[in-house]
Amino acid sequence: MKYLPLLWAGLFRKKTRTLLTLASIVVAFLLFGLLQAVQMAFESGADAADAKRLLTTARYSIIEPLPIAYLKRIEQVPGVVGVAYADWFGAKYQNESNAFPVFAVDPERYLAMYPEFTIAPAHREAFAKTRTGAVAGVRLVERFGWKIGQPLPISSEIHAKQDGDLNWQFDLVGVMDAEDPAVRGNTDVVLINVAYFDEARQFGRGKTGWYIERIADSGQAKEISTAIDTLFMNSPDETKTQPEKEFAIGFAKQIGDIGALVTRILIAVFFTILILTGNTLAQSIRERIPELAILKTLGFSDGKVTALVVAEAVLMLVLGGAIGMAAATALLPVVNGGTGGRFPPLFVDTATWVWALGIALGVALAIGLPPALRARRLRIVDALAGHR
Amino acid sequence: MRWLNQVVQITLINLRNVPQRMGTSLVVVIGIAGVVGVLVSVLAMAEGFRHTLASTGRPNRVIMLRAGSDAELSSGVPRDQATLLANLPAIARDAAGRPLASAELVVMVDLPRRGQTDPNNVPFRGVQPAALSIRDEVRIVDGRPFERAVREVIVGRKAAQQFAGLEVGSKIAFRDSDWNVVGVFTSGGDVHESEIWADAEVAQSAFRRQGFQSVTATLADGSDAGLAALETAIKRDPRFSISVLREPAYYAKQAGVLSKLISVLGYTVAAFMAVGATFGALNCMYSAIASRQVEIATLRAIGFGGAPVVVSVMIEALLLSLIGGAVGGTLAYVYCDGATLSTLNFNTFSQVAFDFRVTPGLLAQGFVWALLIGLAGGLLPAVRAARLPVTVALRTS
Numbered sequence: 001m002k003y004l005p006l007l008w009a010g011l012f013r014k015k016t017r018t019l020l021t022l023a024s025i026v027v028a029f030l031l032f033g034l035l036q037a038v039q040m041a042f043e044s045g046a047d048a049a050d051a052k053r054l055l056t057t058a059r060y061s062i063i064e065p066l067p068i069a070y071l072k073r074i075e076q077v078p079g080v081v082g083v084a085y086a087d088w089f090g091a092k093y094q095n096e097s098n099a100f101p102v103f104a105v106d107p108e109r110y111l112a113m114y115p116e117f118t119i120a121p122a123h124r125e126a127f128a129k130t131r132t133g134a135v136a137g138v139r140l141v142e143r144f145g146w147k148i149g150q151p152l153p154i155s156s157e158i159h160a161k162q163d164g165d166l167n168w169q170f171d172l173v174g175v176m177d178a179e180d181p182a183v184r185g186n187t188d189v190v191l192i193n194v195a196y197f198d199e200a201r202q203f204g205r206g207k208t209g210w211y212i213e214r215i216a217d218s219g220q221a222k223e224i225s226t227a228i229d230t231l232f233m234n235s236p237d238e239t240k241t242q243p244e245k246e247f248a249i250g251f252a253k254q255i256g257d258i259g260a261l262v263t264r265i266l267i268a269v270f271f272t273i274l275i276l277t278g279n280t281l282a283q284s285i286r287e288r289i290p291e292l293a294i295l296k297t298l299g300f301s302d303g304k305v306t307a308l309v310v311a312e313a314v315l316m317l318v319l320g321g322a323i324g325m326a327a328a329t330a331l332l333p334v335v336n337g338g339t340g341g342r343f344p345p346l347f348v349d350t351a352t353w354v355w356a357l358g359i360a361l362g363v364a365l366a367i368g369l370p371p372a373l374r375a376r377r378l379r380i381v382d383a384l385a386g387h388r
Numbered sequence: 389m390r391w392l393n394q395v396v397q398i399t400l401i402n403l404r405n406v407p408q409r410m411g412t413s414l415v416v417v418i419g420i421a422g423v424v425g426v427l428v429s430v431l432a433m434a435e436g437f438r439h440t441l442a443s444t445g446r447p448n449r450v451i452m453l454r455a456g457s458d459a460e461l462s463s464g465v466p467r468d469q470a471t472l473l474a475n476l477p478a479i480a481r482d483a484a485g486r487p488l489a490s491a492e493l494v495v496m497v498d499l500p501r502r503g504q505t506d507p508n509n510v511p512f513r514g515v516q517p518a519a520l521s522i523r524d525e526v527r528i529v530d531g532r533p534f535e536r537a538v539r540e541v542i543v544g545r546k547a548a549q550q551f552a553g554l555e556v557g558s559k560i561a562f563r564d565s566d567w568n569v570v571g572v573f574t575s576g577g578d579v580h581e582s583e584i585w586a587d588a589e590v591a592q593s594a595f596r597r598q599g600f601q602s603v604t605a606t607l608a609d610g611s612d613a614g615l616a617a618l619e620t621a622i623k624r625d626p627r628f629s630i631s632v633l634r635e636p637a638y639y640a641k642q643a644g645v646l647s648k649l650i651s652v653l654g655y656t657v658a659a660f661m662a663v664g665a666t667f668g669a670l671n672c673m674y675s676a677i678a679s680r681q682v683e684i685a686t687l688r689a690i691g692f693g694g695a696p697v698v699v700s701v702m703i704e705a706l707l708l709s710l711i712g713g714a715v716g717g718t719l720a721y722v723y724c725d726g727a728t729l730s731t732l733n734f735n736t737f738s739q740v741a742f743d744f745r746v747t748p749g750l751l752a753q754g755f756v757w758a759l760l761i762g763l764a765g766g767l768l769p770a771v772r773a774a775r776l777p778v779t780v781a782l783r784t785s
Contacts, residue, residue, distance in 0.1 A: 016674060017671055017674065017675065020667045020668075020670050020671040020674075021667070021668075021671060023664075023667040024664040024665070024667040024668050024671075027660055027661075027663050027664035027667070028664055030660060031657065031660045031661065031664075034656075034660075035657070038653070060497065060498060060562055061495060061496040061497060061498055061509070062496070062498075062509070063461070063495075063496050063509075063737070090462045092456070092458070097458040097459065097462075097735065098734065098735070155456060156456075157456060157457045157458060157459070157462035157463070158457075158462045158464075164629070166455075166456040236596070249506070250506040250507060253501075253504070253506045253508075254506075254508050254509060254731075254732040254739070255731055255732050256729060256730060256731040256732070265426055265430070265657055268422050268425060268426050268661075269422070269426070269661060269664070271422065272418065272419050272422030272423070272661070272664070272665065272668070273664065273668075275415055275418045275419065276415055276419050276664075276665075276667075276668035276671065276672075279411055279412065279415045279672070280671055280675075282411075283411075283412075283675060
């Protein structure tokens, strides 16, 4: 710690140069923070998954419906402690297809299945009691400026009412939120009451989209999944049951390898930064060879001089990294506002900070070691004799 | 004339001693190559995706969906209505007098990507016999077309590349049925190449469907009047609740969200990288100037003007950035052009495969970015070099 002033002086020996280098490091880490947040948003489903939840969909394609009669049979499977179900409404709002997902659910079963969604008890009760009731995620409510109690006109691209009309109307009776920012994106839905929906729709009555099961012991997920699927084997509607996490990972993979793409971009970014910063540091050390020689003359050991040079690189990278990550953290709420809730919420989590620190140290070593080793090998006489 | 001569002289001196400053010059080149490479690659992806959807369909063909549905998956057209639609007078007919219309069934089937096990929503299209004559861009490039009334499929070239088990001669299992893959088709790189096609009647019985999702047809008269005639005929008949769109309009609509997302991501990343690289370039040009401070001061002492010094430093910076732009563009071209990627299109909820397309326009854009970075990175150091008083510059060594 006592060498900090010395390091600082060395670093800011040429102010412009150091500030410019610092700026490009800041930009690199800012980009790192932002891109990691985007990547996490694509994979957040898997992180927010509850190990005690299973998902049952039609075996051959997740868009095929399943009979509602399966509910009673799934409930009897040993180890299953709760079952909910949901159906895809195919919403079109203000003429925009899939502006947000709408699920037709049994209110009590569904909200009990997702305890991470917070909803006021009065709202919960109103939803259960109102046949035409609907509850919406807080980000949707903010995005469209909805008010509790207002009618919610939503069209369906799939389901017509008895008279063939695709325009439905619900009453907004509640708002859902979540404390964990990783979960909040999952509340970007409108839930409607299946009792009303199923009775009023023209086709597909008695069917639902998928089932969600809560199990007592996550260690038994495999056995219980198999037990459920065995129930319906060789029936016209075979099922595929899997832990929620597996389903989320599988779905994220459908989007393709966003992770690999982001990683490649970041490698290009950090490679470029490595070259830029490495060159500057090497040059700065070259210019200070006489000074280093003097340090050695004063009695600094070879090891200490090496450590000083590496420490300078570490200081610069950690400083730039911290500023960059802080900027990303500050910027993301603005980005979230800008997307208008069309995209899951982006945020920098602890893991990203840890990664950033790791990368900063790695890059610092990569660019600090070569000049540090040169400084170590330096012979005092030669260094003081030559100009360089 | 003298002024120009000075610029040429100083520039030549500068360029001649670039090899002595190889390190710093190389850093400028690499920094800019990095920015341009990433920019061009990401935009090539957006361009490829846009191209795939934009090249789908012909303006003289229409797709008919249930009114209110924006995508085939959410649409439904009953069998009897499909037949009535096909026989409307505004629809073209072939030499034998049969309507050039194909009522089609679209379902999603789960297939793993090559080398993976997770399922993907691959579109499976049941088509009527006219489908191949309507879409004359479809060519069987391997194997043969499917036979009617048997469980045979042909697969799009890109679907065959991306997903496992779609080679000619292999069997795929959907529902309680096995299907033989008998052919591979191309369709000019459009979205249909990501699909699996089979006979509509067989598909309906296998997937237990009664109706269709859409009807695709060739207009008898491809002009706006022909389209209007069809629309009027549909509107007049109370049995129909159908919307009509020209194919290009329909497919352009499907590109929407994803296309925007990819471009926004691409430009954001590139903009940040450009800022970072500009700082890097500034740094390198500053140190290049600093190491030649005495030399530049000497030139000015013997009568060279300040402006030629500025211009010559700028020329050096721009040349280096041009080289960087060329390197970045080449790397993007070599690594990305033609690479195929498949992703989930949120609008259609199904997989769409597309190729990265590094177009001349994108390369030009890459060069513009490179030059801008070079300009920004060279200007300040150049001005500084020219404004430093000669006496001060000569004294410091």
